[in-house]
């Protein structure tokens with residue numbers, strides 16, 4: 001069994017990643033608190049780059065420097081074509097409401113997204129969720145996998161599942177929003193599911209101890 005630190009303090013994110021990586025039986029995923037890495041004032045400022053890959057890698061490196069274990073980190077968001085790829089890497093802080101958190105922050109972000117898209121016809125509301133998943137091993141070896149999921153931003157929410165922009169994000173191949181899908185169906189189609197499964201495959205080879213497999 002290999003213990004891996006998931007660079008998150010969100011129970012929701014850890015649960016989602018644990019579920020996606022559950023087929024990889026040799027991996028035991030623990031969060032930053034369980035790894036005994038105390039919260040530091042600078043840790044949120046690490047994700048300051050313009051790409052998901054750079055942010056995920058920066059976060060994994062930051063915590064790898066504070067742990068003897070392999071560290072896995074992800075960065076994700078939604079990119080809307082007609083908005084030039086926004087909110088993109090700023091998805092979480094899109095609304096600028098630093099006073100809010102959890103579902104209240106999600107509500108403010110969703111309201112702003114709808115406002116920015118008001119009057120835009122459905123055929124032009126295309127975009128994608130993107131997730132970059134990075135791992136840094138104790139010997140310094142690094143790897144990043146990216147997953148995407150194409151969709152359309154609706155003009156009103158549908159479904160109460162998921163989090164963030166999920167009730168607005170229609171996945172045409174499923175005929176449903178992420179807010180309407182079961183967690184298992186979301187994982188199968190989602191950006192995070194695709195990125196994490198690719199990372200799981202890489203880890204399964206990299207952790208078998210033979211550097212040639214990396």
Ligand code: IMP
Pocket residue numbers: 074075076077078091092109129162163164165166178190192
């Ligand atoms: P992160 O935790 O820095 O990766 O921020 C991700 C942000 O992107 C979240 O706060 C959401 O606003 C958005 N996001 C990323 N993935 C999802 C998803 O699967 N569903 C809904 N929103 C997501």
